[in-house]
Amino acid sequence: MTRDDRIVFIVDDDPRIREALVELLESHGIAAMTFGSAGAYIDARKPDLPACLLLDIELPDINGLDLQGQIERSDHPPIVFITGHGDIPSSVRAIKHGALDFLTKPFSDTDVLAAVIAAIAQDRADRANRADLSVLRRRYDNLTPRERDVLPLVVSGFLNKQSAAQLGISEVTLQIHRRNVMQKMAVTSLADLVRVAERLGIQTTSRRARGDRS
């Protein structure tokens, strides 16, 4: 019944809560994995699926908020906090650090399901985004150093002549580089190339600034 294209990770020290949440999620066709502590969650091998992390604040080893801080910089599923007696400071802190929701026990099934589904949807989007970006990054990695020099100048709107002058090469050579870049980056237009560069976070150079310089 459950679709295996998504999963919920539950971290709570109370086995009754873990049981009940699994039951609830499964009754809605959502698969779940449970962990008794933050350490167990970190160490476990987890399926690479769109997911949601249901995280209790009061944990025996690491506080839930601290776990959030630890995994913040890596790719992780969106977090929904559940707590026995939530207070405002903790919830504010959790939301500020990117938590999707903050539920207090006892919670209604609709709140839980809504939060979980939203979280999975967001994760799915994030994952797709991350996959595109990795394709683009791989393409970018194929560029020669000279082509990587050429790319920012092209997407910054410089004329071929300007770019060639700036790099100290002939306009013809520049044009060959530009064509290679377009091919390697799998774009057909300059506009596409600009968008790709933007996603890759490549710095563009202000024409005026360059102009001032030249």
Added chain:
Amino acid sequence: MTTEFTRYQGVVAVTAIAIGSALSMASASPVGLVAPIVVFQIYAGHRATLPLRSVWIVGLLICVLAGLLGIAGAHSAWFCGAAVFALALCIGELIPTRGSRAREADANEAMRIIESMPAYTWSATPDGHGTHVNAGAFLYMGRPRRNRSLFHELDRAGWRDVIHPDDYERVLEKRKASLVTGLPFDAEYRLRRADGVYRWFWSFGLRSSDEYDAQNGWYGTMIDIEDKKRAEEALRYHEQELSQLVNMVPSHLWRLTPDGEPIFFNQRMIDSLGVDVMDLDIPGKSRLDALLTTIHPDDAERFRSTLDRSLVNGTPFSMRYRLRHADGDFRWMSSRAEPLRNQDGRILQWYGLCHDVDEEMRAQAALRQRERELKRLVDTVPALIWSTTPNGTPTSVNKRFREITGATLEDITAPDGSPSLSVVHPDDVDTARQAANHSFATGTPYVQRYRQLRADGNYRWTETRAEPLRDEAGGILQWYGVSVDIDDLITAQEALQKSERFLWQLVETLPAMIDCAAPNGEPVYRSRQLREFLGYNLDQLDRTGKSRLGGTLDAGVHPDDLAGVKEQYAHCLATGEPYARRHRLRRFDGEYRWVETRAGAMRDAEGAIVQWNVICLDIDGEVRAQEELRLAHERLARASQAASLAELSASIAHEVNQPLAAIVANSHACQRWLTSDPPNIDRAHRTVERIIRDANGAADVVSRIRALFRQSIDKRDLTAIDSVIAEVCDLLAKEAARRGVRMSVVFDKDISPVPLDRIQIIQVLSNLIRNGMEAMDGIAGEKTIKVAARCVEQVVRIEVSDNGHGIQDRDRIFQPFFTTKPSGMGMGLAISRSVVESHGGKLWAENNESGGARVVFTLPMDMKALLT
């Protein structure tokens, strides 16, 4: 005779010459001239030698023969001449003989005198040749006086035979000297008598001269002086003896004139003094004065006065003085002198004797010094020293004895000569006397302690010891005793005994059981408390066949504790570590009581264990009290846990929320399983089971909480409220101090006990007091919590008031979860109110007029009020 003979030689010669000449004339031959020449030759030279006489005799015979022949008629000229010659000779011989006959008579007379003289006489020619020696001399020498030739013989060599060889040379020397000088010959020499014995002779000879000063010989005598010589020799020998005696006698001998001037010192005195009497002749000083300078200055004056007295009175002189000897040292001399008087009694001389007594004097001085030292020692030694005769009569006591006891030798001697024991305390006299008599009778050393009377009238303990001095045969010569003051010792001993007795009593009466054990753990002493506790004495253990320690442990220690106790004992005995253990010990009545036993090792200076000292305390009451205390602590801990209601309520919330959350989630899931198509009954069923389980769990939580607050209504005991308040104040004293809050408690004296659950009321009180203290956080000035309890109409009213900010909303504070504190849950007052109400009382809050809040609750005294 010789002299006589010589006198007529000339006449003979002249006569002979005259006849010879006449004959020569008559016969007309010169032969007559021979006669006078021959005569001259014969007589003039006095050399009547044998050949000459022989010639003379032959001539005479020829003369006679010739005369006979001549008569016969043969006239030969040569015979005539010879006859004439012989005649001449005869005439010549006759003439002198006849001419000297008269003289010869005188000479014979003289010779007889000489011969009969009681001396030996001699004569000699002027040139010293002997001419005569009288008959006695020959007789003496044992030679017959046969002829003069013998004398000649003597004269030539015989003297050497008769004169003693030792004297011969000397005599010859004298003879020669006398011959040369003509002085009388005077010599003494020994002559050998016929029997070979030498005798002394004195020979004296003078040279005799005639009127023409012509020497005509020497004449002298030899007198036998043997006896005189012997006497002289004896005299000389005696004199020498005497002189030797005087000089060799080991004393100084001297002689003084009647007025004291020294006139003789013997050799020894001269040697010792280095001066002879002559050396004392110093101008301007008498010899006596000079002599005085050799006497020690300290003795000189006495010497002078003693000597003067003797000189004046004629009494013998005797004294000892120091005399300076030649080497400058003064030596002690003992001198005596007595006068020699003549028949009139007048003193002629003083004869004195003086001998060296230095050694003796020094020995005496040393002896005196030693004696003095000994006496000083005896007198200064800090003990009383005395001596008695062998039968006990006191003979001496030392100075200290007299000083300390004030008793003299007479005082301690009874009239019958026995020791009076007057210095002994009356109570000790009998035993002392008995011991003394025993010692004197048997010769065994005497040792006695008694109280001795002192000069100041006090008695002091004294130890007297006496031992006999024995001669070589073992007979007792003297008893010597010493008494030493041992009063301090006795006092100290008494004090020691007293202190020992005190310590003994201390140990015996200390409210602890004390035990001493040998280094191997065997008990050697047990105090009365321990003996009474165990109910048997130490020696009773010796019959059991076990060691004392083992017997004690087996008999006394609780079987459950025995192994541990034995193990630890063994460990401590092996290592010397202190022992400490609590275990149960069987009392004499069979009851096991908790005791705490501690043992420590007593060590000597080397660190070796000499004894184990054990103390054993009955801590049964203490152990039981501790058990109770522990229970109280548990209750208190529970109370304290409950008192912190804020934390408690948070915990309650969590505890209840967890199952609730599970229930809610499970309920939704169940609903979902049931409403799905087709319905998943299995899952729904499982879910429902979980719901039931979790709901029960939540109910348990609730009932646990309820039980916590309301243990049981049966547990309500009548309790004095003041003790509860005191307990809470103790409980919170630290917290109050930390917060700087002063707590004051006031309650009526006669508050009756109230039926209450002590723990719950403690919870309420501590909650109220904590609230009050928290309410005063941050206020300036003194923070005070006042707890007051009063009794008002069968109700105890307890107030807890603070001086904080007061209460704004007096109704809402009792609602659950209402709180003004940042970390509070708002449960404390609600629970407190429910507790008080469960006791039938009321709880409310007021604001004080003077600021701050006051929470008041009441507890009814009546149990019925509780029941209604």
